[in-house]
Amino acid sequence: MLVVPLLLAGCVGPPAPDVEICRDVIARVCASPVCDTAASTLGVSDDGTCEATLRTRTGCSSDTFTFTRLSRNRWLECRLSLVHDSTDVTSKPSCPEVTEFLSNCPDVGDLLKGL
Numbered sequence: 001m002l003v004v005p006l007l008l009a010g011c012v013g014p015p016a017p018d019v020e021i022c023r024d025v026i027a028r029v030c031a032s033p034v035c036d037t038a039a040s041t042l043g044v045s046d047d048g049t050c051e052a053t054l055r056t057r058t059g060c061s062s063d064t065f066t067f068t069r070l071s072r073n074r075w076l077e078c079r080l081s082l083v084h085d086s087t088d089v090t091s092k093p094s095c096p097e098v099t100e101f102l103s104n105c106p107d108v109g110d111l112l113k114g115l
Helices: 003-009 018-029 036-042 050-058 072-083 095-104 106-113
Strands: none
Touching: 018 050, 018 072, 018 095, 018 106, 036 095, 036 106, 050 106, 072 095, 072 106, 095 106
């Protein structure tokens, strides 16, 4: 029974800063190869500039980025489409997951487009 408290203790700590949540979403959307849906919807390519482009558009290229237009909870809610049940924080979402993210979260998509 000692295992359960130890597992729970691994989830304790301060929440991630807004900038890290934004950057995590972008890293997942831009994971190479960039999905066709992301490339066409967001106007990015798989030439290594996707992350820098989306960070600039959203403002999370700045370490002082904070959520203003959309709430932190909205970003976290939308991020679920990109992580699903994965326990690997570095796993690349599948293209259907990226498509689901863009379909279910057009408001976040607009921010990623720079609108």
